[in-house]
Amino acid sequence: MRYVPLTTLLLLLAGLPASAQIGPPQPRAQQHGYSLGVGVHNVQSRWMPYDYDVARNRIYFEGSYGFTDGVEAFGRVGVSDWVINDVESFRPGMTRDVSTDGSPPAFLSGGLRGKAWQFGRVSIGGSLEAAWYSGLERNVRWNYDAYQELFFDSTVEITAALTVGYDLGRSVVYGGPLLHFGYNRVDVRTHEFGPDWDIEDSIDALTIRDKGGWGGFFGWRTSIGENGWHLQLEGAGLRGGFAGALGFFRRW
Numbered sequence: 001m002r003y004v005p006l007t008t009l010l011l012l013l014a015g016l017p018a019s020a021q022i023g024p025p026q027p028r029a030q031q032h033g034y035s036l037g038v039g040v041h042n043v044q045s046r047w048m049p050y051d052y053d054v055a056r057n058r059i060y061f062e063g064s065y066g067f068t069d070g071v072e073a074f075g076r077v078g079v080s081d082w083v084i085n086d087v088e089s090f091r092p093g094m095t096r097d098v099s100t101d102g103s104p105p106a107f108l109s110g111g112l113r114g115k116a117w118q119f120g121r122v123s124i125g126g127s128l129e130a131a132w133y134s135g136l137e138r139n140v141r142w143n144y145d146a147y148q149e150l151f152f153d154s155t156v157e158i159t160a161a162l163t164v165g166y167d168l169g170r171s172v173v174y175g176g177p178l179l180h181f182g183y184n185r186v187d188v189r190t191h192e193f194g195p196d197w198d199i200e201d202s203i204d205a206l207t208i209r210d211k212g213g214w215g216g217f218f219g220w221r222t223s224i225g226e227n228g229w230h231l232q233l234e235g236a237g238l239r240g241g242f243a244g245a246l247g248f249f250r251r252w
Contacts, residue, residue, distance in 0.1 A: 021062075021234050021245045024165040024174035024221055025115035025125025028074070028230070029066035029251055036063045037230075037249025039076075044242060057081050060107070062249065070125075071114035079104045080133075107133040113163075121167040131157045145193040153185045161217065171222035178236070179214050215239060228252065 021039055028035035041058040060078025067073065081104040111129030133155040141147040158181045165174035215238030223230050232247040 021232060021247050022127050022159075022161045022163065022178065022217055022219070022236075023113060023232065023234075024172045024219065025113075025123040025163045026165065026172060026221075027064065027066050027070065027072035027114055028249055029064045029072045031066050031069045033066050033252055034063065035066075035072075035249050035251040036061070037247055038062070039078075039232075039245060039247035041243065041245040058107075062247070068114075070116070071112065073110070073112055074129075075108070075110040076131075077106075077108050079106050105134050107131055111159075115165075123165045123167070123172075125163050125165070127159075127161045127163060129159045131155075131159070133157070147191055149189040149191070151187040151189075157181070171220060173218075173220050175216065175218035177214065177216050178238075180238075 021041065028037075039058075039060050039062055041056075041060075043056040043058075058078055058080040060076045062074060062076045064072045064074035109129055109131035111127065113125065113127035113129075115123050115125040117124045135152050135154050137149070137151050139147060139149055159178060160180070161176055161178040163174050163176045165172045215236055217234060217236035219232065219234030221230060221232040228251045230249055230251070232245075232249070234245045234247075236243045236245075
């Protein structure tokens with residue numbers, strides 16, 4: 001049977017919200033000012049050890065407050081769905097997609113980002129974010145005589161990035177390396193009906209503490225008009241996968 005590979009992948013997925021948008025060294029908010037915006041984030045990746053294709057889509061609100069011209073605190077709140085394509089069940093050749101049903105998991109995050117050095121048009125800074133994702137319960141029925149119940153604890157994730165930016169006037173291009181760490185735990189309850197329709201139950205508990213590890217990102221941010229609106233595009237590569245994000249925000 002292949003219950004554990006599926007559960008491990010689900011755990012990786014629930015525990016790896018990715019990094020959303022990191023942004024350039026320059027904060028969104030000005031000193032003692034605010035910013036408010038929305039963002040969408042799509043992640044496509046292939047996870048070991050069974051090379052499952054995984055897709056996640058997130059939408060969130062983001063706000064920030066500028067302590068100085070170079071440092072701000074920010075927060076995000078949103079929801080995220082996920083899909084695992086062509087998961088093989090405990091019977092060889094039997095595959096199906098596994099995805100969220102109903103309301104997708106909610107998440108809340110907060111962090112700091114800012115600019116540490118400026119050398120002409122070149123700037124260097126960083127970002128640190130901690131995220132919390134709500135727990136999750138899912139039932140997966142493989143066939144008429146076997147199904148699983150998955151109970152996920154709340155997920156905690158930390159993402160850190162070093163950012164180098166180049167000022168183009170009304171816009172800035174940026175990129176750099178990133179690191180992340182996550183933790184989650186899941187209880188798996190497997191139910192099978194025997195020959196006499198007796199129910200045979202088994203319970204497993206799995207913990208994943210470290211996922212993904214490292215990667216890189218590249219992006220572009222530009223002002224739109226004269227009213228403080230900005231557009232931000234970003235892409236990232238992270239150990240066997242890629243991600244893309246789009247965001248709009250306004251500063252006051």
